[in-house]
Amino acid sequence: xxxxxxxxxxxxxxxxxxxxxxxxxxxxxxxxxxxxxxxxxxxxxxxxxxxxxxxxxxxxxxxxxxxxxxxxxxxxxxxxxxxxxxxxxxxxxxxxxxxxxxxxxxxxxxxxxxxxxxxxxxxxxxxxxxxxxxxxxxxxxxxxxxxxxxxxxxxxxxxxxxxxxxxxxxxxxxxxxxxxxxxxxxxxxxxxxxxxxxxxxxxxxxxxxxxxxxxxxxxxxxxxxxxxxxxxxxxxxxxxxxxxxxxxxxxxxxxxxxxxxxxxxxxxxxxxxxxxxxxxxxxxxxxxxxxxxxxxxxxxxxxxxxxxxxxxxxxxxxxxxxxxxxxxxxxxxxxxxxxxxxxxxxxxxxxxxxxxxxxxxxxxxxx
Numbered sequence: 001x002x003x004x005x006x007x008x009x010x011x012x013x014x015x016x017x018x019x020x021x022x023x024x025x026x027x028x029x030x031x032x033x034x035x036x037x038x039x040x041x042x043x044x045x046x047x048x049x050x051x052x053x054x055x056x057x058x059x060x061x062x063x064x065x066x067x068x069x070x071x072x073x074x075x076x077x078x079x080x081x082x083x084x085x086x087x088x089x090x091x092x093x094x095x096x097x098x099x100x101x102x103x104x105x106x107x108x109x110x111x112x113x114x115x116x117x118x119x120x121x122x123x124x125x126x127x128x129x130x131x132x133x134x135x136x137x138x139x140x141x142x143x144x145x146x147x148x149x150x151x152x153x154x155x156x157x158x159x160x161x162x163x164x165x166x167x168x169x170x171x172x173x174x175x176x177x178x179x180x181x182x183x184x185x186x187x188x189x190x191x192x193x194x195x196x197x198x199x200x201x202x203x204x205x206x207x208x209x210x211x212x213x214x215x216x217x218x219x220x221x222x223x224x225x226x227x228x229x230x231x232x233x234x235x236x237x238x239x240x241x242x243x244x245x246x247x248x249x250x251x252x253x254x255x256x257x258x259x260x261x262x263x264x265x266x267x268x269x270x271x272x273x274x275x276x277x278x279x280x281x282x283x284x285x286x287x288x289x290x291x292x293x294x295x296x297x298x299x300x301x302x303x304x305x306x307x308x309x310x311x312x313x314x315x316x317x318x319x320x321x322x323x324x325x326x327x328x329x330x331x332x333x334x335x336x337x338x339x340x341x342x343x344x345x346x347x348x349x350x351x352x353x354x355x356x357x358x359x360x361x362x363x364x365x366x367x
Contacts, residue, residue, distance in 0.1 A: 029061045029340075029351070032358035033315075036307060037367045039101055040358065041316035043068040043274065046090040048324060053345045057320065059098040066103040066273070066316060067091050072112040076138065080116060080130070085141060092145050103273070103316070104146040106153040106205060107135050108189050110168035118169060127169070128176035132192050139196035148201035150237055150273070151193050152186050156206060156215050163214035183222045187231045194232035205237035205273055211255040212262075220262060227266055235269035241318065242277045242298060243335070244291060251298060257305040264311025271314040272306055275299075276338035277350070278327045285328065287337040296349035299340070303357035310366035315354075321345055 026032035033040035041064030048054045058065065069075055070087035078084055095102045108131070122130065139149060157166040165171055171178075171185055178185035190202050204223065209216040219236065226233045238259075242251055260270050277295045279287040287295075306312035319325050323343040328336045340351035 026355065026359050029355050029358065030063050032355045033063055035363070036358045036361035037363045038307065038312075038358065038361075039064040039271075039314035039316075041065055041101070041103065041314060042320040043105075043316070043318045044091055044094075045324065046070060046087045046094075049090065049094055054321070054324075055094070057341065057345050058094075059100075061320065062100065064101040064103060064314060064316065065091060065095055066105050068105075068319070069112065071104055071138065072106065072109065073117065073134075074112045074114050077114055077117070077134070079114075080120075083137060083141070088142075092142065096145075101148075102142075102146045103271070103314075104139070104142065104149040104200075105273075106150040107138060107193060108152040108170055108186070109154060110166065110170065111154075113169065122174070124174050124177040124179075127174065128188075131170065131176055131189070135189060135192040136196040139193050139200065143197040144199070146197075146200060148203060148235070148271070149193055150205035151190050151202050151233075153205045154207055155183075155186060155204075156209070156218055158208055158215070162208070163218035183225070186222070187226060187229065190226070190231050190233050201234040201269065202232055203235040203237045203269075203271060203273075204233060205239065207239045207241060207274075210238045210240055210259065211252050212259045216259055220266075223263070223268065224266060233268070235271060236263050237271045237273035239274035239318075240272045240276075240302060241274055242302075244277060244279050244294060244298070246280070251302070253301045253305055256302065257308060260305060260309045260312050264309050268311065269314075270306070270309070270312040271316065272302065272312070273314075273316050274318040275302065275316065276318050276325065276327065278331070278335040278338040280334065281336040283333075285322070285333065285336050285343070292337070292349050295337075296353035299350040300353035300357045303354055304361075307357065307361040307364075310364045313367055 026035055029040045040062055042062050044065045045068050067088050076083055155166055157164050176185050193202050209219055223233055263270055277298050279291045281287050306315055317339055320339055321341040322337055322339050325338050327338045340348055342348055
């Protein structure tokens with residue numbers, strides 16, 4: 001018995017039906033990041049976890065978090081004999097319950113240090129022993145719980161001294177005994193961290209080094225030397241604090257991409273660690289629609305620059321809601337609106353741009 005001619009369904013319809021079911025459009029940054037094989041993270045303060053909207057947005061949108069202040073000396077070290085892990089432990093617990101990775105920030109930095117340290121008149125030998133014990137205790141406490149550490153932060157100077165090591169308590173005031181040997185003091189810190197947790201990824205984190213410039217050239221020379229010496233360094237963190245200002249040139253995205261390429265060619269991972277894009281705001285903290293659209297373009301292009309390289313494995317913002325951004329207080333409220341969510345946790349154009357960039361990326365072998 002004949003059933004009549006068969007109806008042929010066009011292949012484009014079949015493909016559309018297949019992808020509609022097989023590859024749903026990601027609803028969140030976290031889902032989009034999973035699609036592209038990258039970590040999407042944010043800096044977090046434990047005090048805000050008690051706010052339901054904050055906690056819910058954090059858990060829904062991100063697969064990685066980093067303590068904003070809870071692992072810095074001024075919080076961890078109330079006195080020379082004590083460690084206070086309470087705040088950081090809260091964040092580790094939140095991350096564990098929501099299947100999130102944790103980055104540690106930071107073990108060696110010249111700022112946010114306690115008075116007992118800066119006014120302690122320690123000798124280089126005493127300071128060396130103190131720093132070694134600090135690094136090994138903190139990294140050891142979180143062994144197997146924190147997958148990557150910013151071992152050192154902002155060790156290079158800026159302005160006219162960009163590319164030179166910064167004068168700090170750790171380097172030469174009085175330093176830990178390596179002041180005449182350049183970055184040797186940093187190499188010691190990386191070795192101490194590796195001793196405490198051989199499985200953790202160890203990063204050097206820096207500001208204003210995203211493009212190829214004097215500072216990033218100096219960092220490149222340092223880490224290339226570290227690799228030759230067998231210093232256990234696994235990655236570079238580019239902070240990516242950006243500002244849109246009238247008349248100023250936009251970020252050089254090609255230079256940023258080339259910079260990522262040369263560091264990953266050394267066998268290092270690159271993380272974007274502290275991204276925000278500040279805008280001029282009115283007295284109520286609001287930016288213009290035109291600026292918000294341009295900001296979205298910057299977020300998209302930075303994400304694309306990272307995603308183009310298999311060794312760029314994480315994108316992290318410095319906070320996620322304008323409600324708690326550092327930009328307002330730092331600029332005396334003349335700038336703000338720097339993050340993907342507004343003060344009411346509503347996604348901004350920057351959020352959509354970041355999610356679209358993650359969604360559109362093809363998973364890359366090696367990431």
